[in-house]
Amino acid sequence: MESAGSQAVNRLSPSPARGDVGPSATLRPERNSIVPPYWQRQDRNDSRLSWNSVENGSRPTPIRLEDHTDEGSEQCKALWAKHVSIEDYVIVSGTAPGLGAYVVWNITVETLDGGPMKIIKRYSEFESLHHKLVTTFPHAVGSIPPLPPKSVVSRFRPRFLERRRIGLSYFLNCILLNPEFAGSPVLKEFLFS
Structure with missing residues (x-):
């Protein structure tokens, strides 16, 4: 699944001056578009918490909800x-x-x-x-x-x-x-x- 940021980068056209089209090509926005910096691809590492929970199969402790609609409840x-x-x-x-x-x-x-x-x-x-x-x-x-x-x-x-x-x-x-x-x-x- 691609993020919105990677979709925006895919719409960019490579620099015609360099002529290279591979992943190391410098991407430049199309002539009439402006690309905000947050659309550019960022190399990020997975967060430690997310990685550990996937790796160990553990899940965070669920939030406990209490029902105070009983007639005898103090609340x-x-x-x-x-x-x-x-x-x-x-x-x-x-x-x-x-x-x-x-x-x-x-x-x-x-x-x-x-x-x-x-x-x-x-x-x-x-x-x-x-x-x-x-x-x-x-x-x-x-x-x-x-x-x-x-x-x-x-x-x-x-x-x-x-x-x-x-x-x-x-x-x-x-x-x-x-x-x-x-x-x-x-x-x-x-x-x-």
Whole structure:
């Protein structure tokens, strides 16, 4: 089986000035084509790990998967949400034009046992949740996605708000569908306050 790199080298034409056509011939690209350097044939040795596994017939240790969907599983008990979505938002205007305005996000949490929960939150409440999760679970910071960025200039523009809606929805799904965070008092405080 030939790699993409060797196929590209085969399309090259030998240098007409030298006249030799063998494997030691200097290859030059056709007149109207440009050949990137990574298309050129590279002589590489097989990696030591691949060679040893083929030679010895041994295989790497498989990844072990665990099923936490059993009713008696501790992990399953912590999960109670099925899906989170943020359908829309409302811009609440302040007392004076342009002052004190903010955005409220309408969140729907589909639960495993009951119907959907409707929640209304501001971005500042998401920031507070993120901070409390990082403080409470310092070992799991890699599992906590970042919040979408702030913007003073475009904070009420539809395109910016749509990107923020998608980012907040992703954040909540990652938090609520993680068994470690789902049963935490920090998340319950965010949802039920």
